[in-house]
Amino acid sequence: RLSSALQGVFRNLRGYGRLTERNVQDALREVRRALLEADVNYEVARDFIARVREACLGEAVLSSVTPGQQIVKRIHDELVRLLGGSRRDFTLSPAPAGVLLLGLHGAGKTTTAAKLARTWSREGRRVLLAACDLRRPAAVEQLRALAARVGVDAIGPEPGDTVAGAGARALETARREGYGVVLYDSGGRFQVDPDLVAELHDLHRTVAPANTVLVLDAATGREAVAVARTFHESVGLTGLVLTKLDGDARGGAALSVHAATGCPILRVGTGEKPEDLEPFHPDRIAARILG
Amino acid sequence: ALGRGGPDEDTVEALEVALLGADVSAVLVDELVDRLRDERTRGAEGARAAVADVLAAALPEPSFDWAAAPRPMALLVVGVNGSGKTTTCAKLARAAAAAGRRPLLAAADTYRAAGAEQLALWAERLDCPVVAGRTGGDAAAVVFDAAAAVEARDRDALLVDTAGRMHTREPLMRELEKLQRALAKRMPGAPHETWIALDAAMGQNAIAQARFFHRVTPLTGAVVTKLDGSARAGFLFSIGRELGIPVCYAGLGEGPDDLAPFDRTAFVQALLD
Numbered sequence: 001r002l003s004s005a006l007q008g009v010f011r012n013l014r015g016y017g018r019l020t021e022r023n024v025q026d027a028l029r030e031v032r033r034a035l036l037e038a039d040v041n042y043e044v045a046r047d048f049i050a051r052v053r054e055a056c057l058g059e060a061v062l063s064s065v066t067p068g069q070q071i072v073k074r075i076h077d078e079l080v081r082l083l084g085g086s087r088r089d090f091t092l093s094p095a096p097a098g099v100l101l102l103g104l105h106g107a108g109k110t111t112t113a114a115k116l117a118r119t120w121s122r123e124g125r126r127v128l129l130a131a132c133d134l135r136r137p138a139a140v141e142q143l144r145a146l147a148a149r150v151g152v153d154a155i156g157p158e159p160g161d162t163v164a165g166a167g168a169r170a171l172e173t174a175r176r177e178g179y180g181v182v183l184y185d186s187g188g189r190f191q192v193d194p195d196l197v198a199e200l201h202d203l204h205r206t207v208a209p210a211n212t213v214l215v216l217d218a219a220t221g222r223e224a225v226a227v228a229r230t231f232h233e234s235v236g237l238t239g240l241v242l243t244k245l246d247g248d249a250r251g252g253a254a255l256s257v258h259a260a261t262g263c264p265i266l267r268v269g270t271g272e273k274p275e276d277l278e279p280f281h282p283d284r285i286a287a288r289i290l291g
Numbered sequence: 292a293l294g295r296g297g298p299d300e301d302t303v304e305a306l307e308v309a310l311l312g313a314d315v316s317a318v319l320v321d322e323l324v325d326r327l328r329d330e331r332t333r334g335a336e337g338a339r340a341a342v343a344d345v346l347a348a349a350l351p352e353p354s355f356d357w358a359a360a361p362r363p364m365a366l367l368v369v370g371v372n373g374s375g376k377t378t379t380c381a382k383l384a385r386a387a388a389a390a391g392r393r394p395l396l397a398a399a400d401t402y403r404a405a406g407a408e409q410l411a412l413w414a415e416r417l418d419c420p421v422v423a424g425r426t427g428g429d430a431a432a433v434v435f436d437a438a439a440a441v442e443a444r445d446r447d448a449l450l451v452d453t454a455g456r457m458h459t460r461e462p463l464m465r466e467l468e469k470l471q472r473a474l475a476k477r478m479p480g481a482p483h484e485t486w487i488a489l490d491a492a493m494g495q496n497a498i499a500q501a502r503f504f505h506r507v508t509p510l511t512g513a514v515v516t517k518l519d520g521s522a523r524a525g526f527l528f529s530i531g532r533e534l535g536i537p538v539c540y541a542g543l544g545e546g547p548d549d550l551a552p553f554d555r556t557a558f559v560q561a562l563l564d
């Protein structure tokens with residue numbers, strides 16, 4: 001645990017009054033260790049420590065009787081500030097507002113599409129779920145089943161459609177039939193697969209969605225930075241959804257992705273059911289990352 | 292500078308960054324770095340070889356062999372949501388048939404939307420018999436029926452696909468025990484193998500996943516999936532050392548042939564490159 005690790009660093013200094021810069025360095029090494037164990041990318045952790053170093057060398061920390069607590073507080077506050085800073089939300093107008101979900105295989109895109117559809121449908125919006133995963137067996141069936149479960153319309157591809165073509169068909173239907181929101185569920189892909197990145201790029205260009213959202217598993221390791229950065233460069237991300245926070249992953253990927261893209265985390269997935277979608281609380285994820 | 296007493300600091304730091312970036316645990320990296328600093332390793336190449344040796348030693352040697360496995364046998368595939376279980380079961384059916392076995396797939400994911408349909412589609416493509424239940428039905432009943440079908444249809448390798456579940460959810464982990472008991476009831480000695488699917492892109496949480504699943508349904512192997520991405524699955528060393536679970540296969544794509552026996556040496560070399 002970080003707080004006990006820091007207590008360990010400062011235990012031997014009690015009674016010597018003021019801390020030295022060296023003591024703070026030792027403490028920051030423990031913080032770096034905690035971040036790395038929380039799956040924060042090495043460079044992101046290093047840059048983050050550099051940012052907070054100044055704050056940790058201030059008078060309040062150096063002459064405190066509980067310097068460990070002071071440092072944790074400053075780290076925590078900076079994490080919250082970073083993660084919660086850009087408090088944007090989805091852009092749901094003008095209609096039909098497009099929301100394109102993308103990400104690695106199995107991240108939770110299809111499930112998240114249904115969760116978002118449920119949320120917005122309960123707000124009185126007319127939502128269309130658009131299946132744009134033409135690769136995974138039974139992907140369209142999965143989306144249709146979820147759509148039925150949350151009481152929302154779904155549209156699938158026609159034989160011969162390309163991924164972009166399926167998206168265009170959905171957008172055309174959304175406009176013609178007056179839907180308020182159209183959610184495009186895309187297939188899983190690696191950011192290092194040029195064909196799949198090109199496919200995503202085509203889909204994005206075709207449907208020109210107001211929202212381009214990376215769906216990321218909270219347990220993702222240090223590759224999260226590369227994943228987010230490449231997708232951001234290719235299609236421009238407007239937000240993130242972090243899934244599977246009902247597990248016990250520390251969630252350092254959240255910090256890594258934020259560092260790489262500056263995008264807001266819009267929602268978090270906390271389970272498999274359609275209602276398991278919550279607003280993002282930066283203080284909770286900060287506490288989790290710090291362990 | 293390359294003097295006596297260990298490789299230079301730049302080499303050590305470069306290795307440290309490479310290993311951390313590959314999701315090797317910070318504890319193991321520290322241990323390796325300490326070793327390198329004490330060792331009389333000479334230069335960058337010596338350091339790399341020393342690290343490669345320690346890492347390779349952390350991975351238990353897999354001993355599973357389709358030809359030698361009992362007839363009939365049952366293999367249970369478990370893991371957290373989205374880790375690649377269903378796709379891996381399809382690939383294993385392909386591998387089993389190629390190795391002269393007669394597989395039968397059990398779609399014991401009775402929870403997730405289109406969970407059984409996904410496996411059924413694969414079974415059709417592979418021309419492999421499959422036993423499924425209805426969504427919302429009892430997974431243990433599917434498993435029991437599938438074991439009976441193995442006997443009735445003269446198959447000799449039952450491959451059981453289970454629903455994804457968070458290792459932190461007690462009732463779901465209990466259900467897995469129930470599946471094991473149902474299997475054992477209908478097929479003596481089953482499950483002969485219980486393998487966990489681990490997504491190569493996961494960070495340190497993969498270790499917790501393996502630990503928890505291992506406690507509930509003792510794991511005899513692991514399949515590292517999605518290794519065709521950029522992630523390096525460095526967590527496998529901790530799992531190997533702490534739990535002794537061998538990695539039997541690597542998933543290298545979305546197709547039925549995208550499965551290869553796990554090559555420990557190649558894995559370590561690729562990680563250090």
Ligand SMILES: Nc1nc2c(ncn2[C@@H]2O[C@H](COP(=O)(O)OP(=O)(O)OP(=O)(O)O)[C@@H](O)[C@H]2O)c(=O)[nH]1
Pocket residue numbers: 103104105106107108109110111112133136139186187188189243244245246247268269270271272276372373403455457
């Ligand atoms: N426990 C938990 N499971 C989740 C969450 N979100 C999604 N899942 C599950 O994760 C698994 C994968 O979800 P999908 O929606 O199929 O993922 P995907 O990104 O569409 O997968 P691909 O289309 O294959 O890339 C399913 O078992 C979901 O039920 C979550 O927040 N918590």
Ligand SMILES: Nc1nc2c(ncn2[C@@H]2O[C@H](COP(=O)(O)OP(=O)(O)OP(=O)(O)O)[C@@H](O)[C@H]2O)c(=O)[nH]1
Pocket residue numbers: 105106136188370371372373374375376377378379400403406453454455456488516517518519520541542543544545549
């Ligand atoms: N590239 C690649 N994709 C894979 C691999 N294994 C699985 N996938 C993909 O990962 C996604 C999830 O695979 P599934 O087989 O549905 O995973 P699962 O563990 O059964 O998921 P749940 O049943 O929902 O928990 C799908 O898009 C698969 O095609 C692999 O080795 N390489």
Ligand SMILES: [Mg+2]
Pocket residue numbers: 109110111133139185186187188
């Ligand atoms: Mg999907």
Ligand SMILES: [Mg+2]
Pocket residue numbers: 376377378400406453454455
């Ligand atoms: Mg499955």
